[in-house]
Amino acid sequence: MKFDRPLLSHAIRSGMAALLIFSLFFSAGSPLQAFQDTPTPAAAPETAAETVPDKNEPAKKKEAKTGLALVEQKVDKLFGTFNGYVASVFFYPIPLTPQQFNANDGVPLAVLWLVIGATYFTFRMNFINLRAFKHSILLIMGKYDDPDDEGEVTHFQALTAALSATVGLGNIAGVAIAIATGGPGAMFWMMLAGLLGMTSKFAECTLAQIYRRISPDGRVMGGPMCYLSVGLQEQYPNNPFMKGLGKTLAVLFAILCIGGSLAGGNSFQVKQSLGAVAETIPMLKDNNLEWVYGVVMAFFVGIVIIGGIRSIARTTEKIVPLMCGIYILACLAIIVMQVEQIPACFMAIWNGAFSDNAMYGGFLGVLVIGFKRAAFSNEAGVGSAAIAHSAAKTKFPVREGIVASLGPFVDTIMICTMTALVMIITGAYNDPQYADLIKSDNGAALTSAAMNSQIPYFNYVLSVSVILFAYSTMISWSYYGERCWAFLFGDSPSISLAYRILFLVFVVLGSVVSATNVLDFGDLMILGMAFPNILGVLLLSNRVKRELDKYWSRYKSGEFDNTASSTEEK
Numbered sequence: 001m002k003f004d005r006p007l008l009s010h011a012i013r014s015g016m017a018a019l020l021i022f023s024l025f026f027s028a029g030s031p032l033q034a035f036q037d038t039p040t041p042a043a044a045p046e047t048a049a050e051t052v053p054d055k056n057e058p059a060k061k062k063e064a065k066t067g068l069a070l071v072e073q074k075v076d077k078l079f080g081t082f083n084g085y086v087a088s089v090f091f092y093p094i095p096l097t098p099q100q101f102n103a104n105d106g107v108p109l110a111v112l113w114l115v116i117g118a119t120y121f122t123f124r125m126n127f128i129n130l131r132a133f134k135h136s137i138l139l140i141m142g143k144y145d146d147p148d149d150e151g152e153v154t155h156f157q158a159l160t161a162a163l164s165a166t167v168g169l170g171n172i173a174g175v176a177i178a179i180a181t182g183g184p185g186a187m188f189w190m191m192l193a194g195l196l197g198m199t200s201k202f203a204e205c206t207l208a209q210i211y212r213r214i215s216p217d218g219r220v221m222g223g224p225m226c227y228l229s230v231g232l233q234e235q236y237p238n239n240p241f242m243k244g245l246g247k248t249l250a251v252l253f254a255i256l257c258i259g260g261s262l263a264g265g266n267s268f269q270v271k272q273s274l275g276a277v278a279e280t281i282p283m284l285k286d287n288n289l290e291w292v293y294g295v296v297m298a299f300f301v302g303i304v305i306i307g308g309i310r311s312i313a314r315t316t317e318k319i320v321p322l323m324c325g326i327y328i329l330a331c332l333a334i335i336v337m338q339v340e341q342i343p344a345c346f347m348a349i350w351n352g353a354f355s356d357n358a359m360y361g362g363f364l365g366v367l368v369i370g371f372k373r374a375a376f377s378n379e380a381g382v383g384s385a386a387i388a389h390s391a392a393k394t395k396f397p398v399r400e401g402i403v404a405s406l407g408p409f410v411d412t413i414m415i416c417t418m419t420a421l422v423m424i425i426t427g428a429y430n431d432p433q434y435a436d437l438i439k440s441d442n443g444a445a446l447t448s449a450a451m452n453s454q455i456p457y458f459n460y461v462l463s464v465s466v467i468l469f470a471y472s473t474m475i476s477w478s479y480y481g482e483r484c485w486a487f488l489f490g491d492s493p494s495i496s497l498a499y500r501i502l503f504l505v506f507v508v509l510g511s512v513v514s515a516t517n518v519l520d521f522g523d524l525m526i527l528g529m530a531f532p533n534i535l536g537v538l539l540l541s542n543r544v545k546r547e548l549d550k551y552w553s554r555y556k557s558g559e560f561d562n563t564a565s566s567t568e569e570k
């Protein structure tokens with residue numbers, strides 16, 4: 001029997017969309033048992049903003065509060081209630097086994113949605129994540145760069161700007177807890193999820209290039225808010241429902257992104273990095289000088305973001321290789337010192353990935369932990385990276401999509417894997433002396449302890465890494481939020497400046513605000529961005545496939561190599 005591939009593809013995409021809508025409506029009216037035992041209505045796990053809650057934070061005193069403290073308490077309570085409702089939808093457990101049905105457990109809806117989307121895109125694009133890997137390396141090396149192409153930044157600058165938002169505290173803390181709770185096998189599934197996520201990044205960033213708008217002064221407006229509002233109308237010209245759906249999804253994405261940028265990609269980064277730095281510099285907390293850290297951070301963030309994406313890109317192309325290099329070298333030093341354990345380490349990873357060991361929740365439990373960590377780490381499918389990559393200089397949208405696919409590879413397969421290997425080689429993930437750290441999900445301290453056992457005084461190196469990770473995350477998320485702000489309120493220099501000032505205010509607030517629910521709100525917003533984004537990319541995947549086939553045919557014929565040679569001669 002011969003299948004009609006376009007019809008089959010449409011049926012699959014329609015089924016996925018129906019699944020999402022059904023799940024959202026079903027979960028909205030159902031209690032979420034998984035969150036009933038948490039201290040707040042929304043105890044969100046580590047998310048795309050690369051934040052890991054500090055469960056070691058001392059309990060708040062019950063003394064009467066007045067003034068700003070009372071206002072903060074009331075606002076925090078309000079956000080806690082809101083977060084609870086949102087979390088009950090985003091993290092609604094979808095059971096995949098009879099055991100999960102009986103236990104009212106399952107894979108969080110948001111994670112399942114990200115993984116399904118990544119898997120579909122990988123097969124739909126014929127494994128472009130693997131086929132184009134060599135080509136992507138040549139692209140970021142500048143082989144095919146043309147300075148006359150429209151855009152604001154180079155391929156490499158766009159990639160580092162996107163990476164600066166994803167490579168963060170979660171790579172240090174979140175992965176350590178994933179290995180501690182899921183065992184060595186979680187690393188295998190993290191790597192697989194990272195590979196699949198490469199195609200999600202490819203698809204969304206290709207669309208960002210196709211539907212971007214360039215103003216007369218050269219500034220770029222691009223990302224999910226553009227391809228959702230314009231792409232769906234173009235792809236389905238005779239369907240008024242799709243036109244309305246596209247605009248609705250675009251506005252929803254922009255609102256979620258702004259909320260995520262101010263809290264999850266900003267204040268939470270300051271709070272978490274301050275907690276890590278204060279362990280090395282105790283006087284910050286002992287003398288109530290947290291605000292000083294906030295002001296200093298705001299100053300250095302402001303220096304960069306006031307100049308827009310070009311200034312951000314110039315900074316990230318220097319910071320990202322530096323911070324990744326420092327951390328990877330430290331991990332490699334430990335791996336080299338314990339090189340004799342490498343074979344046993346990889347055996348543990350392989351066996352653990354398919355083990356039915358009840359200690360880590362069995363095969364499916366380990367799989368879920370690995371996929372969950374990767375999905376939250378690399379932001380593949382969230383749509384944020386598409387905003388940065390839309391500004392790249394290129395005349396071929398697919399070309400930038402191929403560059404973007406390297407993001408999950410660097411974030412998950414390289415950096416997250418390094419953390420995982422250190423955990424396994426040192427044995428810290430199941431060391432009884434670190435039981436309290438594991439129980440409290442203090443991943444940063446667990447990673448520090450593991451590395452300190454091999455490299456004395458590593459806590460100082462980790463503090464530097466944490467500051468760089470938080471700083472780079474903030475400057476990139478400022479651009480994401482600013483572009484969505486401009487999409488909603490008008491793309492003018494004054495409107496953009498207003499948002500940047502607001503962003504800097506939240507940097508300072510992040511150092512002094514202790515309202516956990518307010519900060520968790522940002523994480524939920526960032527994770528929520530995946531719902532409108534993946535639905536839109538799913539409906540526009542045929543356009544991506546057509547562009548890919550045309551580009552790949554020209555690439556394989558050697559046409560671009562001849563063009564590159566001509567450019568170099570000039």
